[in-house]
Amino acid sequence: GAGVSQTPSNKVTEKGKYVELRCDPISGHTALYWYRQSLGQGPEFLIYFQGTGAADDSGLPNDRFFAVRPEGSVSTLKIQRTERGDSAVYLCASSPTGAGGTDTQYFGPGTRLTVL
Amino acid sequence: AQSVTQLGSHVSVSEGALVLLRCNYSSSVPPYLFWYVQYPNQGLQLLLKYTTGATLVKGINGFEAEFKKSETSFHLTKPSAHMSDAAEYFCAVSDRPGNTGKLIFGQGTTLQVKP
Numbered sequence: 731g732a733g734v735s736q737t738p739s740n741k742v743t744e745k746g747k748y749v750e751l752r753c754d755p756i757s758g759h760t761a762l763y764w765y766r767q768s769l770g771q772g773p774e775f776l777i778y779f780q781g782t783g784a785a786d787d788s789g790l791p792n793d794r795f796f797a798v799r800p801e802g803s804v805s806t807l808k809i810q811r812t813e814r815g816d817s818a819v820y821l822c823a824s825s826p827t828g829a830g831g832t833d834t835q836y837f838g839p840g841t842r843l844t845v846l
Numbered sequence: 847a848q849s850v851t852q853l854g855s856h857v858s859v860s861e862g863a864l865v866l867l868r869c870n871y872s873s874s875v876p877p878y879l880f881w882y883v884q885y886p887n888q889g890l891q892l893l894l895k896y897t898t899g900a901t902l903v904k905g906i907n908g909f910e911a912e913f914k915k916s917e918t919s920f921h922l923t924k925p926s927a928h929m930s931d932a933a934e935y936f937c938a939v940s941d942r943p944g945n946t947g948k949l950i951f952g953q954g955t956t957l958q959v960k961p
Contacts, residue, residue, distance in 0.1 A: 734889065761947060770855075772936050772951030773890070786946050821889070831878050831945040832897040837889035 732756070734838035736822050742844045743812055751807040751841045753822030761828025762805050763835060764797055765821040773821055779805060780828055812845045819843070848873045848939045852952035860960050865924040867955045869911075869937030872918065878940035879920040880949065881911055885933045893935075896920065907931070932959045 735754045743749050755762050760781050765773035775789040779799045787797075794812075799805040809816055819840040825833035853868040871877055878897045882890040894905025901913040911922045920937060934956050938949040 763948060765949075765951075770953070772850075772938075772953050773949070775941075775948045775950070778946050778948050780946075786948060789948075823890075825947060828947040829945065831940040831942055831947045832895070833947055834892050834895065835890075835947065835949065837882075837891070839887065839889045 734822055734824055734836050736820075736838040736841050738841060739839065740842045740844075742846065744846050745812060745814060747812050747845075749809050749812055749843065751809075751820050751843070753805045753807070753824075753838060755803065755805070755822070755824030756836055757803075759824035759826055759836075760802070761825045761833065761835075762799060763823045763825075763828075764805070764807050765823065767819045767821055767840070769818075776807070776820075778828065785828075809843075812843075814845045817843055817845045848877065848941060848950050850937050850939050850950055850952035852935075852937050852955050854955055855953065856956045856958065858958040858960060859927045861929055862926050865909075865922070865927045865931065865957065867922040867935050867937075867957065869920045869922065869952060870918050871920060871937075871939050873939060873942065875942045878942065879911075879913060880938040880940065881905065881909070881920075881922050882936045882938060882951075883933050884936065884954075890936065893922070927957075927959045929959050929961065932957055 762779040764776040767773045778786040823835040881893040937952045
């Protein structure tokens, strides 16, 4: 079956612009996560959705970052007024339930964001 | 707060040699531990995980890891390295007691396999 897909695979933008990154999770997975991976670092948690609701957004670095999952499937990560420090690979993962903390997360290939 | 430390950002082994990638964790509650592998231009893939039960966990591609509570470690091993094992490896702990499933990753270890 299809895995997690993310679009675009690469995004180059200018400082101050707005960007949207899309994630299509595995069908039927209720849990969806966004992570950010800077060069030479491990992924860092941004936000967790359970269904349509953001159950934990404690990893969002500031109010320029926002994410939605309106129908409980596709999610969009939105970044306003981008800064050069936002340059990173943004990873999306989904898991069947998320509950209990033991589910395997299935990761997409990521979107590489470059802010010039 | 939970954390993960991977000792050695780069590990180089010869083909056929033992692979040992080190991971230590910090957690005030029994941890759920994971190893993921990342091949170039691909998403992270689960190698294995420990939640409860047997402390020696076997995963895909011949990898295994042992949970040692006394040493707060979860080192990854493979008896004989293949060229195809060259990749980046991440150890992670699942956030508890929130049990949302969000993962806290180490910084990663790049494994190089020499012919």
